[in-house]
Amino acid sequence: MVANGTIRERAHDIVEEFGLFDDWMGKYEYLIEIGQALPSLDNRYKTEAHRIHGCQAQVWVRPEMKNGLVFYEGDSDALITKGLVALLIRVLSGQPPQEIVQADLEFLDEIGMKDHLSSTRRNGLASMVKQLKLFALAHTGSA
Amino acid sequence: MxxxxxxxxxxxxxxxxxxxxxxxxxxxxxxxxxxxxxxxxAASSQKPQAVIDRLVRYYSSEHSNVHRGVHLLSREATDAYEAARKRVVAFINAPSEPEVLYTRGTTEGINLAASSFGPLHVGKGDVVLVSHMEHHSNIVPWQMLCETQGARVRAIPVSDTGEIIYEEFERLLSERVRLLAIAHVSNTLGTINPLKRMIRHAHDMGVPVVVDGAQAAPHMKIDVQELDCDFYAFSSHKMFGPTGIGILYAKAEHLETMPPWQGGGDMIETVAFEKTTYNDPPHKFEAGTPNIADVLGFASAIDFLEGVxxxxxxxxxxxxxxxxxxxxxxxxxxxxxxxxxxxxxxxxxxxxxxxxxxxxxxxxxxxxxxxxxxxxxxxxxxxxxxxxxxxxxxxxxxxxxxxxxxxxxxxxxxxxxx
CATH class of the missing domain: 3.90.1150.10 (Aspartate Aminotransferase, domain 1)
Known part of the structure; x- marks a missing residue:
């Protein structure tokens, strides 16, 4: 699924959606739902090359350049982690590499998921973001 | 006091x-x-107020470097530091004080045994036996030893219930095993291994035994003489004491032949550029200014455990x-x-x-x-x-x-x- 709009607009939509839930449980249930809705990555792409390290769960992300835009697919064997992967893909996939490199991703804080970015959480969200950006950075010249 | x-x-x-x-x-x-x-x-326990107070009291009014100081503060700190060792000796029923070494924790204790004792016993083609349920801390130091010695690590298999398969242990012992490194209690499964029996069997084959006691010491009375283990390592922080301090118990007969692990102050007798002579155990294995405060905190934790x-x-x-x-x-x-x-x-x-x-x-x-x-x-x-x-x-x-x-x-x- 590729959403419309800029990174900022897509992030804003996500913040509004999570704003509908007033407690952590609702937010997490919604995150889990988002994770469940993300199509699984084809097994042949679940390779070491696509693996994000630093995660207690297994996480794979497969980036691809198409017409000067970066597209991401991803997966995880843990649902909360997969929900976070799905959010990142929804915000970043189909964007120009330069935009991805500069994205601030503050929305994770606004929806109450910021602590997942901490390296001590061992879910690798921080390394995930780094990998997504690194791929974009490598292609900033081709846009 | x-x-x-x-x-x-x-x-x-x-x-x-x-x-x-x-x-x-x-x-x-x-x-x-x-x-x-x-x-x-099992990762780390919380601390009772008495342990926290002990650290504060030490730093507030008792702090000084231990050993060799002629002034009162240093003598008091040394007395308290060595009194704590006596406390540990009694706690694990060690035969004597020189057999109780202060370490940073279980991991350092196992590394000390692997680095200093390991090369004396494990040579080319030999086997270090561990179990399949070991913590990485009781696997990796032995792999490092085996790499330098041309030896290999073999693992005793574990059953579906999470217990050592004893017949396999006996079978493996008949190979060129020179050392057994085994957890007293598994940190993941909780299994209490039949240590006494395993140590007896290992000794029958002339195999010394290093015990990872990190998960046992908080839960049961440890008696190193009854176990007859050669080494027993454990950590203060899992038993209501401070982080950064642990114990390696080692039999005196081993400590006499083991070379020092780290060089520095406190572990020497005389230093000359021609030749340096070493202090006696335990100090031979305790180079540098030790973790005095946490040793005292640890003694308080032992008081707490025994008090309850x-x-x-x-x-x-x-x-x-x-x-x-x-x-x-x-x-x-x-x-x-x-x-x-x-x-x-x-x-x-x-x-x-x-x-x-x-x-x-x-x-x-x-x-x-x-x-x-x-x-x-x-x-x-x-x-x-x-x-x-x-x-x-x-x-x-x-x-x-x-x-x-x-x-x-x-x-x-x-x-x-x-």
Missing amino acids: NATGAIQDHIPEKFDPAEVRNLFPALAREVYGKPLVYLDN GQNRIAAYEQDLLAYATERLSEIEGVRLIGTATDKASVLSFLIGDIHPYDAGTILDRLGIAVRTGHHCTQPLMRRFDIPGTVRASFALYNTFDEVDALAAGVRRVKEMLG
Whole structure:
């Protein structure tokens, strides 16, 4: 699924959606739902090359350049982690590499998921973001 | 006042977990606006006020470097530091003080044994025997030793219940085993290994034994003479003491032949550029200014443990374990990993197909601190073909109500993720 709009607009939509839930449980249930809705990555792409390290769960992300835009697919064997992967893909996939490199991703804080970015959480969200950006950075010249 | 202080005064006469709980200030805090349910004791336990006070008192009015100082403060610090060693000697029933070495913790103790004792016994083509349930800390130092010596590490297989397969152990012992390194209690499964019997068998074959006691020392009385182990390593921070301090017990006969591990102050007798001579054990193995404050804090933790009574603690923890096992077993889809007959209060489990990370995240939000993942036992996880477990580990200050909170939390996890 590729959403419309800029990174900022897509992030804003996500913040509004999570704003509908007033407690952590609702937010997490919604995150889990988002994770469940993300199509699984084809097994042949679940390779070491696509693996994000630093995660207690297994996480794979497969980036691809198409017409000067970066597209991401991803997966995880843990649902909360997969929900976070799905959010990142929804915000970043189909964007120009330069935009991805500069994205601030503050929305994770606004929806109450910021602590997942901490390296001590061992879910690798921080390394995930780094990998997504690194791929974009490598292609900033081709846009 | 001696190294230990008068904390007995604070320990309730009869063992009452609610009262014992009050001695631990951290247990009063809230997380996410909920009371903290701390079930990560196998990773590290909380500290009683007496231990915290001991550290503060030392730094407030007693601090000075130990050994060799002629002034009063240094003599007092040295006396307290060496009195603490006597405390440890009695605690594990070691034959003498020189056999009790201060370390940073279990990991450093095992590394010391591997680095200094290992090369004396393990040579080319030899085998270091470990078990499949070992913590990485009791695997990697031996792999490093084997790499330099041209030896290899072999693992005793573990049954589906999480117990050493004894016949396999006996069979493996008949190979070129020069050293056995084994956990007293498994940090992931809770299994209490039949150490005494294993050590006897190993000794029959002339094999010395290094014990990783990190998970045993908080839960049971350790008697190194009764076990007859050659080395026994454990950590203060898992037994209500400070972090950064641990013990390596080593038989005197080994310490006499072992070369020093680290060089520096305190471990020498005389230093000259032509030739340096070494101090006697234990100081020969304690180079540099030691962790004086935490040694004293550790002695307070031992006072606390013995004050409450190790047998009473063990009995209460066994009740908690039995209750938790029962409460979790009645939840459909919960699978316990590690169902040995003899267990310490460690409960590893999986909830259906739910990833341990997901379960741990939800439990955390409910105020329940558990550990998730491979628990530094990746070979064991592969043995059970699982990515990790959720591990609840209980200490003397945990309550039956907290077990109920865990069971309710697990049901909530199932609702949200199942």
